[in-house]
Amino acid sequence: MRLIAPLYSLQGRLLIASTIVLPLVLFLAGLALSSAYRFNTENAVRDQLQLQIYLLLGSIELNEQHIQFPQRLQEPRYDRVGSGLYAAIHEQNNLLWRSYSSSLLDNRVLSDEESDLLLPGQPFFSHLSELGLYRLQLKLIWDHPKGERELVFSVLETDTASEEAIRTYNLQLMIWMGVIFLVALLAQTLILYWGLRPLNKLAHDLLEIEQGNADSLRGNYPTEVEQVTRNLNQLIASERQQRERYRNTLDDLAHSLKTPLAVMRGAGDENLNRADYQNLITEQTQRMDQIVQYQLSRAVQSGSRPLGMAIDVVPLLERLVSALQKVYRDKGLQIELKLRQPLRFNGDPRDMMELLGNILENACKYGRQQIEVEGWHQNNALTLRVCDDGPGVGEALRKTILERGARLDTSIQGQGIGLAIATDIISSYNGELSVSESALGGSCFEVILPDHH
């Protein structure tokens, strides 16, 4: 699925998401505020109307047929038609009294069927919105010498004032919500810009590296980004090292090939006999072959830890041993693995394979029957020891055997540079190789590779 353009950027995504979510949140908040305000306003009206009912109660006297007001009502609005405050008293749907102000109102408005359902002593408040009126009704049982009488008091007030207040409030609310929305959006844009700036800086710095103006990611990055930059720096460094190595190898290769080439060209002018010439060519091509192999193997060594990856040496060893046992089947070699698990190596599995392959093959070649491979991991270093029961290596030769291209026993076919490659790999991991006498009678090659190189 293709993304539309703004979704490609984090900033775009966050902004789009918040322009959708923010109004929704603000709308819901507005709704809550508005209904709370209405609730409050109506509660105030209801309290007022209840007060009016108590005032009425306090001012009336009940006769057999009608109601008397011994003194004039204190509320002047009852006396003005359409004043906005109306009152009425009913007894079983018979109107006993209505205020003068309510002259224009329908009797049904003052009290309707619902009034029968009222419970005595419990005021009932309603908003007759189509008429623009609030109404509070209260049913009372009046103790009278001639028995109990049920009276319903109804007080009504126009909702114009409160509705106007609510409308004004809602308008204000809307304006402020709008303002909040704009401010929040602006703030978020700024926050995003500020928050994502390290990423933009990272991109910019990477571009600098790409253009060759910088060689690593410098400067302070926030912790979250720092892990990425550290890994990137590692990657860049190992990449650069690798490039460097390739260049050096190519350089070495070209230069070291020139000597045998020169010898061969010179031989053409020497008037050698056929046998000598053939010998010389064989010798020099062999030399060239060794040079090529050695340099190639150096070029592919990584000598670095690809982003903290640790590999298990055991399956690698097992593969190598079963492969070598196939090749040296005639000798009937007994290869014993004494490994203390887990054997972890922080580095390139190819390097480990090359290293172990060369040392093990050496043991297979020179060993008579028995080979012992020991391995353990201790004190942040991996130790591997390969011992055989071959002729062993003399003290004096131990140093030279590890040198490039040296081969002790020329009667055994081999490339002769295996151990040189192994020492190269070991030194690229800052490890150590030592040769000693083995309990089996032959030589013992011990490799120590530290975890952190």
Added chain:
Amino acid sequence: MKILVVEDDTDLRRQLVRALQERNYTVEECADGKEAAFLGTEYPYDMAIVDLGLPGLSGIEVIRQWREEGCNFPILILTARGDWQDKVEGLEAGADDYLVKPFHMEELSARLNALLRRAAGHAKPVLEFGPIQLDTTGQAVYLDGNIVNLTSYEYRTFEYLVLNAGKTVSKTELTEHLYHQDFERDSNVLEVFIRRLRQKLDPEQTLQPIATIRGLGYRFTMADKPPA
């Protein structure tokens, strides 16, 4: 002994074929992985030399297919890369030995001999059968310590019978393994070789090393004397 050489480089293939023919092998060649996979499963080879970097199908894939089809002749791989990853993968696919390019023909020949011997169940290069000795490395036969003068076809016939000791080898099988496909298969020639071999190896007719199984073929009858 019939060898299949699978190598895509024309020059190297030519050199290999010539060197192997000089060493009395019957050689068939092929430059493409797919063709090699077909040939190996269709014809009875005694051994194959396979380059790992092949067009069509990689050498490792060719070996894997052969082994899956049940071909059990020894396989030697040639690799230019020479790293252990390649070697181990090749051996795991079913090869028996490897050789890194460039190599000496002597070394190749020694490895092939070893593989053939191993396939026949012998560990040492010189096989002893009473007074008769067969040196697979030097490609010579000795009788009571004296070299027996054999032509290359006679040697090849004898070696094949020895390496298949105890098994009756038909004339067709012998011709298939000893000669090129286009060679005219005249069973009389074989009979002549066998008769001459018997005369040279057993002049007094006391050993009778080669038995004729009428209607079926020949069999080498002497048992390998275990090394002292």
